[in-house]
Amino acid sequence: MSQQYMMKGNEALAEAALRAGCRYFFGYPITPQTELSAYMSKRMPKIGGTFLQAESEIAAINMVLGASSVGARVMTSSSSPGISLKTEGISYIAGSDLPCLIVNVQRGGPGLGGIQPSQADYFQATKAPGHGDLHIMVFAPASIQEIVDMVGRAFDKADQYRVPAMLLADGALGQMMEPIAFPDESEEKKLPEKPWAATGTKGSRKPNIINSLYLNPNKLEDSVRERFERYEKIKENEVLYEEVMTDDADLVLIAYGITSRICKTAVNMARAEGIKLGLLRPITLWPFPEKAIAKIADHAKAFMSVEMSMGQMVDDVRLAVNGKCPVRFFGRTGGVIPTPDEILQAAKDVLASVGGDK
């Protein structure tokens, strides 16, 4: 087994990005994400990479656009209010068919909100990461080891489909420390060729143009439609999720990221009392595991979405369940982390209210 280390989520995220071949980081500090930028500022110069603390989040995301245009593996990171500032740039990056990684270590909102952990940016990440018809891939890790394993995948998938990818974490995951091991790497990571990049023609080909402006509306429509064909492929091939005791479950919890860990504890507590509780944890939030949820809806009596928000992902659960059984919600917000006890109590209340056999 590889050497194990204790790492904070933010540090592990940064180190995993370096190991995935990322050599360009542009960002602006914000709690509870700052360790990630700090780590990059220390390590990038030592390995020949570029760390740049931009004058603002808006500047940083546009530097990402520039670096990605020339084929670099590039990332930025921030926390909720900072991501709001980046959304215009994210839309331009999506409209220019450029890959990159954006990290959001979520904190409480709206507005300045607070620095405690939150999951209230689900809508922003999955529905409107920028203006216009667009999606980005959204990955939601639930442990520091999963962060380590997921960062390289997010970069690779962004390259494969030429779309931005987001890693949606939260303050608790960013700040807490767990033992991790990095995969053994015997050889240097080889990044994919990017024949579309604006690297200079050397007189040998037509110029590659990176652009999101189309003078002709029909041409713009064609480009959006082509992109949505790629989105369909992503929905077909890239959905990730984990199921815990869903086969015989009466009530299935749906939770992602840090909340899914607390739900796992609640599921184990319930099972010890003979209550058939299960959990489905979406690992990708876009694409969302709608088929897996629809399948469980054929036998479960009800679902309960558990989030650190006032209820956002619950809408996607309802769409996936499509009326086959009740979908309820339990959440805490404002930086409050739910306890296993209160989740279990909410689950019991739901089971009591839906009753009966399916």
Added chain:
Amino acid sequence: MITFQKIIIITGHYGCGKTNLAVNLALHLADGGEQVTIMDLDIVNPYFRTNDCRELFEERGIELIAANFASTNLDVPSLPGSVASKIRMGDGTIILDVGGDDAGAVALGQYAALIEEKGYEMLYVYNPFRFLTAEPKETAESLRSIEAASRLKATALVNNANLGPLTTPEVVERGLTFGKQLTEVTGLPVKFTACVKGNEIQNNGTDIFPMELYLKPVE
């Protein structure tokens, strides 16, 4: 029996386990009848702070002096005036839990002259399983940068080798081997080994300070 000075400063690399040690030390000394004040001087870390154990300190009669906005939604690193006045008055034992790395130790620097006048011990906590301080040379650099930022000298090392829930006595043991190398580089002795109960090692020429785990991951 491990004995302590009246002012105990706990420093170390970011995330090496300083706060958990500070909390355990405060409870241990208070249970032994000592009048204890614990100071949360961390201006770096937003979560997992000494201040999070506020209720526990109240129950056990330990005075807590914390950064003004510790554990709130505000990220304003300001310290109360009572830090200096308490050090100056100097009754009982004072434990200063300092933020990680040189960035955290900066907050300590403003009290350096006062602390020096009163006498102190400054413990440097190390965990060789922490990424980026896994080599004695890296750890020694971290120690020197903390000394420079705080304008105080470390007096001893504390072995806090751990892998969180995967910690075993072997892991703690490896911290001692690492400690010998660190002593060679820094000239500082390992004062004791801190480990979460159940991972104690025996007969290794080190005092063991058994701890509870008060700051844990969310599950």
